Amino acid sequence: MMTKKSNELFQRAQKILPGGVNSPVRAFKSVGRDPLFIQRANGSKMWDVDGNMFIDYIGSWGPMLLGHAHPDVIESVKQAAEGGLSFGAPAEAEVLIGELICDMVQSIDVVRMVNSGTEATMSAIRLARAFTKRDKIIKFEGCYHGHGDSFLIKAGSGALTLGTPDSPGVTKGTAQDTLIAQFNRIDSVRTLFDNNKESVAAVIIEPVAGNMGCVPPSETFLRDVRELCTEYNALLIFDEVMTGFRLARGGAQELYGVTPDLTALGKIIGGGMPVGAYGGKGEIMEMISPSGPVYQAGTLSGNPIAMASGYAMLTYINGHTDVYDKLEKKGAAIEDGIRSIISKHSYPVSVNRAGSMFTLFFTGKSVTDFATASSSDKEKFAEYYGSMLEQGIYMPPSQFEAAFISTAHTDDDIEKTVSAVEVALGKVFG
Ligand code: HOZ
DSSP: OOOHHHHHHHHHHHHSGGSSSGGGGGOGGGGGGGGOOOEEEEBBBETTOOOEEEEETTTTTTTTTBBBBBBBHHHHHHHHHHHHHOSSSOOOOHHHHHHHHHSTTTTEEEEEEEEHHHHHHHHHHHHHHHTOOOOEEEEEETOOOOOOOOOSSOOOOOHHHHHSSSOOTOOHHHHEEEEEOOOOOOHHHHHHHHHTTEEEEEEEEESBBBBTBOOOOOOOOHHHHHHHHHHTTEEEEEEOOTTTTTTTTTHHHHHHHOOEEEEEEEEGGGBBBBBBEEOHHHHTTTBTTTSSSBBBOOOTTHHHHHHHHHHHHHHHHOOOTHHHHHHHHHHHHHHHHHHHHHHHHTTEEEEEEEEEEEEEEEESSOOOSSHHHHTSSSHHHHHHHHHHHHTTEEOSSTTTEEEEEEEEOHHHHHHHHHHHHHHHHHHHHH
């Protein structure tokens, strides 16, 4: 694969951006390559600046549920842009998307738009602390909730990928208010509650973990976490930045039938534009300024272009209930294809999938939590990654990220992907 232009851009980028990028995982460091610079994307495909074409399974880390540059979304953005890029004043688009989110996500009565998932989770825990008048939060090892200080403790995603799950710069005072439990191990949650009676404000969880690779919850886990939160008067916050509108119209909470008190949403409600949101029960949300005293603000919150993009995307999903059946079928086809290769050759690889999110872990263990996810062989993953990329398949460049399927992925894309996996695994284990 020719990567001359990408290499030149990376040389220049490294002089003026930390590590040559504006977000760590995309630097490809953990897979031992230099990143490719993307020029354009459409449907299920992306093209880099050297003209290489890839079937894309990052989908901008989740939001491209309908594929890149969906015509409805692009048209809506174009129209909105003609009317001005930012007002810093209320606009109709905020009401339209707000109504749609409250209608689609059963636990959200009131919603506040922000600019990213990080802002959403940071604001949600401030609100939970104010509401419960308690300081501590429980999060899960390997889960990632953006880069707010309280979350960069045993964090997943890029922090885990690059070996810095506990980031320097987070004060001891902040860190001591974050308690760490183990995903899918309800006893670890109960122990923390028992040892910190009356001081836990909230449990925050990715209902399907996507930031230590894709790790779905066991059948009872989310329900049990809900029960513990209720028993100990703590709020349950679902971080649905990846799963919201992806796993079902109403997110993972609809799929698993568990109702959180607050939900953080992210990039997917912007349809590709920078957006996040948090919402929940009215009695909690009314504590947010200017209804109540909990301060949180932003000039670009509810930005008209971002709202138009997200509204077009959510309107499409709302009107096409077959979206989730399609995604499930595509996800199942990839999973089945890969599983049959693994079992044919008895490769020590396990596959996790929830709907249109999936990960191949380079471990023979079944991956249910951080310990099993991190038993993966990262060198083998890097080798597999390189082979996939050379074959034109663009997967997330980290063992600890989920791959995302869109409605734009065709049967042909999926066949090519499964064949590429067979070649890549053959190289890794051959
Ligand atoms: N941490 C993000 C995915 N979980 C990656 C963001 C990016 O590099 O764009």
